[in-house]
Amino acid sequence: MKIFYTETHRKHEPAFEVFDGGLRVPYLENPDRMDKILNALRDMDWAEIQAPTDFGLDPILTVHDGEYLDFLASAWTEWLATNPKDSSTLLPATFALRRQPHKPKSLLGRAGYYVMDLSACIVEGTYQAALASANCALSSAWTVANGERSAFGLCRPPGHHAGKDYAGGYCFINNAAVAANWLSQKARSQKGRVAVLDVDYHCGNGTQDIFYDRDDVLTISIHADPDFAYPSYMGYADECGAGKGLGFHYNYPLPKETGDDAYLETLDQALQKIREFKPAYLVLSAGMDIYADDPLGTIKVTTDGIGRIAKQIASLELPTAIIMEGGYANDALGKNILAFLSPFA
Numbered sequence: 191m192k193i194f195y196t197e198t199h200r201k202h203e204p205a206f207e208v209f210d211g212g213l214r215v216p217y218l219e220n221p222d223r224m225d226k227i228l229n230a231l232r233d234m235d236w237a238e239i240q241a242p243t244d245f246g247l248d249p250i251l252t253v254h255d256g257e258y259l260d261f262l263a264s265a266w267t268e269w270l271a272t273n274p275k276d277s278s279t280l281l282p283a284t285f286a287l288r289r290q291p292h293k294p295k296s297l298l299g300r301a302g303y304y305v306m307d308l309s310a311c312i313v314e315g316t317y318q319a320a321l322a323s324a325n326c327a328l329s330s331a332w333t334v335a336n337g338e339r340s341a342f343g344l345c346r347p348p349g350h351h352a353g354k355d356y357a358g359g360y361c362f363i364n365n366a367a368v369a370a371n372w373l374s375q376k377a378r379s380q381k382g383r384v385a386v387l388d389v390d391y392h393c394g395n396g397t398q399d400i401f402y403d404r405d406d407v408l409t410i411s412i413h414a415d416p417d418f419a420y421p422s423y424m425g426y427a428d429e430c431g432a433g434k435g436l437g438f439h440y441n442y443p444l445p446k447e448t449g450d451d452a453y454l455e456t457l458d459q460a461l462q463k464i465r466e467f468k469p470a471y472l473v474l475s476a477g478m479d480i481y482a483d484d485p486l487g488t489i490k491v492t493t494d495g496i497g498r499i500a501k502q503i504a505s506l507e508l509p510t511a512i513i514m515e516g517g518y519a520n521d522a523l524g525k526n527i528l529a530f531l532s533p534f535a
């Protein structure tokens with residue numbers, strides 16, 4: 191299996207994020223995650239680790255708002271130019287309420303407009319790392335469009351919380367959405383049908399947002415119920431798409447403590463929707479934070495369960511671009527990724 195990876199992610203290493211109650215904690219979405227995964231993959235004879243191709247800005251700009259990308263590109267230099275007391279991380283402290291139409295000119299005003307929480311910390315290398323991450327996803331999409339059964343984008347930073355014009359939850363560019371949109375254009379003869387299945391512990395709100403009114407890309411997210419879990423404001427079961435996209439988005443919220451068997455029953459329902467849709471390609475947002483010992487998770491899927499989940503998804507027999515999302519139990523990431531990728535290898 192081709193695995194797309196580049197060292198550029200190391201340029202994005204915020205020193206901290208801010209948890210509930212204002213607690214500064216070490217950034218959970220850290221470079222060590224990639225080292226743990228790479229160490230596990232290097233021992234596998236099926237893993238062909240390689241650098242991504244640069245696809246340029248066009249495939250990103252067909253998914254994200256241009257002014258939002260401009261913000262990401264210049265935010266860091268603008269931040270330093272404000273001479274902040276603590277320049278280590280750009281984080282706003284005022285957030286746009288229900289997307290009011292006015293976009294202020296000030297940097298912190300725009301940061302509050304474009305950032306939805308206190309875990310999408312911007313540092314010097316964030317934009318460069320986010321672009322490289324998107325290229326890993328696009329290279330995976332290209333690989334499956336050119337006849338391979340699967341490919342893995344070892345993307346960092348992750349992407350599924352980033353919407354058309356916002357960052358959040360460690361995400362800046364929505365890698366899976368960029369890949370799915372690119373594949374949809376490739377699959378035009380099959381009406382561009384692409385399915386995105388998101389198994390990260392958190393709702394893929396950004397992916398939901400990007401494709402909500404489209405019928406060419408079916409999006410499905412299985413996640414912890416937003417009634418108690420991040421991102422709180424999206425991911426409920428009654429959100430099913432809008433306009434011609436109605437019936438082309440599904441959320442499967444899960445209760446705390448969900449174990450392997452209950453997870454697999456829900457997955458069955460999601461896979462049935464995908465079969466009915468008859469996509470040409472599958473994009474799989476692979477978050478390992480469903481794992482029982484994840485510091486951000488509350489659901490109790492084991493490594494064996496992760497393998498069973500992947501086996502069920504692989505049984506769709508669709509060309510599949512697997513895109514790395516979350517997963518913060520670093521010491522278990524290697525074995526969990528091996529369990530997840532093996533059925534596709």
Ligand code: SP5
Nearest residue numbers: 209210309348359360420515516
């Ligand atoms: C890609 C991804 O998995 N992003 C997740 C971002 C979640 N950030 C919100 C953190 C909420 C803090 N709550 C801490 C509770 C710890 N027990």
Ligand code: ZN
Nearest residue numbers: 390391392516
């Ligand atoms: Zn997550």
